[in-house]
Amino acid sequence: MSLAKTRLQEERKLWRKDHPFGFFAKPEKSADGSLDLTNWRAGIPGRKDTIWEEGIYPITINFPNDYPSKPPKVKFPENFYHPNVYPSGTVCLSILNEEQDWRPAITIKDIVLGVQELLSDPNPDSPAQEPAWKAFAKDKELYTRKVKEQAKRYQNYNA
Amino acid sequence: MEVDDTPDMLDISVPRYLPMSQETLKTFSAMVSAREDNLGRIDSILRSIKQDIDKYVEFIIGENMFENIGYTRDFMIVNLQSLERILISKYELENWKAIAFEIRNNLNQQIPEDPATLSNLQQYHDANDETLNEFIRRRVDEMKNSPEKDKNIREYVNKNDLYQLLKNMAFVIEKPTDPLPEEQDDDDVAMAGGVISLKDPMSLHTFKEPVKSKKCDHVFEKSVIEEYLRNEIKTCPVAGCEGRLAKFDLRSDDLMLLRVKVFEAKQQADDFEIETI
Incomplete structure (x- = not known):
């Protein structure tokens, strides 16, 4: 069996045994009903006492064949409102970038915690979309309103 | 008749300090070499302990011999204790060797010295140099009475790779x-x-x-x-x-x-x- 597959099986075991509070993460089902370990769905709760706190935000995690040498691709829904999320939903985060801080020892738990941190603590140096980026930089009031509206939309997202 | 310039009576007793004869030097060197052989013997004992431990570890890992962890721990501890004693002897011998080396260097620098004769005997009586015996005794005493001695020995033992490995293994057997x-x-x-x-x-x-x-x-x-x-x-x-x-x-x-x-x-x-x- 490939390293990607055995590693993902272990990731699943570890996650089921123990994972951070309020998060969920699980492999999708393939058409034939079996688990597709290379595609996961996860929910990221916004941090308490931030404008993100009311939502649980959905992401998909797609693992390449040469995972964990290469990082997985993490996506929010299209047009997700966040300065470091591309219009396609792709997350711009250094630990998910092979050229930057991705390391094979980074686990799914590390990834979802990293994404949670990015939500309420955007990186001002890597803009990925116009609307959220502009508002975050120049109009905090608009930014806060938009984020809170979005949080309400994802209030009831769960597994 | 008074003679003012009568020399003092010549003191022909053996002075405290005398130059080393070539013979003494040779004996000394032979003694040092013999001690150095001991050091070599200690090293070969250490090598064989290492081999024993390697074999034992290979055996317990390979055969999954862990029904009796207590025995394995005792094996490590007994070996650890003998290893410690051997390392302390090695430490002392090495120190002794360093002193001997220092002495040989000192002697080499002093040579050639004029052999003592009646005409220069007074010069040796006047000299207040440290004799070889005094020098050795002083350095050995310094070593033995050094307030740092226990600490130095501990450091010496602790930095030995085999001792480290064995100590770590004994620890890991208790708390994996x-x-x-x-x-x-x-x-x-x-x-x-x-x-x-x-x-x-x-x-x-x-x-x-x-x-x-x-x-x-x-x-x-x-x-x-x-x-x-x-x-x-x-x-x-x-x-x-x-x-x-x-x-x-x-x-x-x-x-x-x-x-x-x-x-x-x-x-x-x-x-x-x-x-x-």
Whole structure:
């Protein structure tokens, strides 16, 4: 069996045994009903006492064949409102970038915690979309309103 | 008739200080060599202890001989104690050798000295130089009475690789997932909740053939890290580590293997206990 597959099986075991509070993460089902370990769905709760706190935000995690040498691709829904999320939903985060801080020892738990941190603590140096980026930089009031509206939309997202 | 310039009576007793004769020097050198042979013998004893321990560890790891962990621990402790005694003798001999070396150097610098004759005897009576015996006694006393002596011996014993390995093994047999005492403040050790991870960070499987990077001390499963590195130099797979690794930086990590084996044996023993309750 490939390293990607055995590693993902272990990731699943570890996650089921123990994972951070309020998060969920699980492999999708393939058409034939079996688990597709290379595609996961996860929910990221916004941090308490931030404008993100009311939502649980959905992401998909797609693992390449040469995972964990290469990082997985993490996506929010299209047009997700966040300065470091591309219009396609792709997350711009250094630990998910092979050229930057991705390391094979980074686990799914590390990834979802990293994404949670990015939500309420955007990186001002890597803009990925116009609307959220502009508002975050120049109009905090608009930014806060938009984020809170979005949080309400994802209030009831769960597994 | 008074004679003012009568010389004092010549003192022909043997002065305290006399130049060394070539004979004495030769005897001294022979003595030093004999002591050096002892040092060589100690080294060969140390090598054979190492071989014994390697064989024993290979045996207990290979055969899964962990039904009696207490015996294995006792084996380590007994060996640790004899190793400590041998290392202390080695320390003292090495010190002695350093003194002998110093003495030989001193003597070599002094030579040639004029042999004592009646005409220069007074000169030797007047000389207040330290004799060889006095010098040796002084240096040996300095060594023995040094307030640093116990500390120096401890340091010397502790930095011996074999002693370290044995001490660590004795520790790991008691506490397979605890960090070693000197690792407890080390950020580079893979720990979660104060416990050492027995899993390869890339495959997340329990180690079967752990290897340690000598660049950054991170431990990996041999086949997995070798597949990752191939023939390149790559950044360490552990997040945040900037170590640059190649295959030749990896050394098999017997201590980690022992941790895994002991942990599994203890778990089996626990399972057995639960079943029999």
